Amino acid sequence: MATTKRKVTVYLDPEVARAAKVRAARLDKRDSEVIEEALRAHLGIAALDEAQRLSKLTEDEALELANAEVHAARRERRKRR
Helix, strand or coil: CCCCCCCCCCCCCHHHHHHHHHHHHHHCCCHHHHHHHHHHHHHCHHHHHHHHHHCCCCHHHHHHHHHHHHHHHHHHHHHHC
8 A cells, every 4th residue: 555645535425424433433543544445345456465475476477467467468359350
């Protein structure tokens, strides 16, 4: 997670805001922490962070692998046409 934070104003349905506030209180966290965790999970950022944490690849190796997979997928797609 990033160490610097940026203030953002969002408008939430009152029920969603209340649910976030209740969950934050139950977990002894700030509302913003609960909302950020939910957004990270929904956007897949949490999964990416976890995969990165578990990976033994360097950043360059991971980028090279991802690039190779994109090219392989494109080749497959072209074959199907």
